[in-house]
Amino acid sequence: MTACGGASSSGTAGGATGSNGAAASVSNGAAQVAISVEKVDGEDQCVPNFSSAPAGPVTFTVSNKDSSGVSEVELLSDKRILGERENVIPGLKAVSFTVTLNGGSYQIYCPGAGTESKPFTVTGGATAGAASSITDQLKAGTEGYAKYVAGQVDSLVLAVADLKTSVDAGDVAASQKAYAAARPFFERIEPVAESFPDLDPVLDLRVADVEPGATWTGFHPLEKDLFESKAITEGTKVLAAGIVTNVGTLKTLTDELAAADGYKPEELANGASGLLEEIQSSKITGEEEAYSNLDLVDFVANIEGSQQAFEYLKPALTQIDHALTTQISTQFDTVNKALATYVDPDALGGYKPYTAELKASEATALTQLIQSLQAPLAKIAEKVATV
Secondary structure, eight states: OOOOOOTTTOOOOOOOTBBSSOOOOTTEEEEEEEEEEETTTEEEEESSSBBBEEEEEEEEEEEEESSSSSSOEEEEEEEEEEEOOOOOOTOOEEEEEEEEOEEEEEEEEEETHHHHEEEEEEOOOOOOOOHHHHHHHHHHHHHHHHHHHHHHHHHHHHHHHHHHHHHHHTOHHHHHHHHHHHHHHHHHHHHHHHHHSTHHHHHHHOGGGGTTOOOOOOOHHHHHIIIIIIOOHHHHHHHHHHHHHHHHHHHHHHHHHTTTTTOOOOHHHHHHHHHHHHHIIIIITTTTTTOOOOOHHHHHHHHHHHHHHHHHHHHHHHHHHHHHHHHHHHHHHHHHHGGGBBBTTGGGGGGGOHHHHHHHHHHHHHHHHHHHHHHTTHHHHHEEEEE
16 A cells, blocks of 8 residues: 555645645536646646635545656545555546535645645535435444444454464464454454544555655555565564554544544445456556465455445445446445455465466456446445435
8 A cells, every 4th residue: 555644744735736726616416626647747646626625525536647756645634544546557547535524624635746746625605415314324334333343443452462362472374364364353443443544554554655765554565574584583473463563553543433424425435346356457467466376355345345335335326326336336246256256264364375377377357247247336436415
């Protein structure tokens, strides 16, 4: 994953160069903002066509014209990521996310851009929609999803404690098994973890994304020790202890988020779609679990997390757009059936190792499979935000 360093970015906040001074217009119930990632005077920049919008649902549509140095766009409120799109590279079609915003100041954050952070202003106050069975169902969905996240985090707390115990005992084989057992709990709720930009990088950063001079921590340097070096050192034990500490912080933050009713329907929808982007950008490429080859374990967990977010929205979505909901449900069934062919009960994590040979033979088919699900799933955020 790319580090989501919104709070600690060294980029200076700049004006929305190229932005229209007027507020974004509303279409399909949401204000529409286009962000172009492009070269401007030789620098990679994110250029929004509007720098403000009225309060309420706002859809950000992101495209990359010709920038090789920026592939991620986030909307921040203070340190919290409200919405994001990753893997935004030249040649791919535009992607979008929808969020419901109250009046206030926000930031469009583009890691790697010449001006990384640009202000975005929302005016007025969001209008409360009339109570309806749909809004009641959406509220029930977010409450249910909050409980789902809490359950996954509780299981992750126990799993990383087991991992630390095995590492402290110096047992490489048991530690490998515990590592494989812990990863799915994190991967199912990765969009929630990513919304805490100071926490996710210390837990799930790949070596290629570590900033010069920074210390590499979290799951993946531990993975390297266990699966490449196959040795447990004092440094390995420090890594395991750090994971336990940071997962404890994740539990505190997610508990606080749930207590504050902090989950919104469109965040569930954006997360469901974002997990599929995560599969395409790091799982299918084999970059996520480079030392353990457990990418299919993560792949399946991402699908499970995406489907859970969708299922909590499904009662309301069925009323909003029955045909689209049916299409997505059918495509999830297709994806799950295909993934079942990779099950290997004797393999670590329960799925075939994602070797170079398997990647070479299956990556294209897996990409097409995920894209056929992501296309309809990407439509639901705007639908639930504009009820």
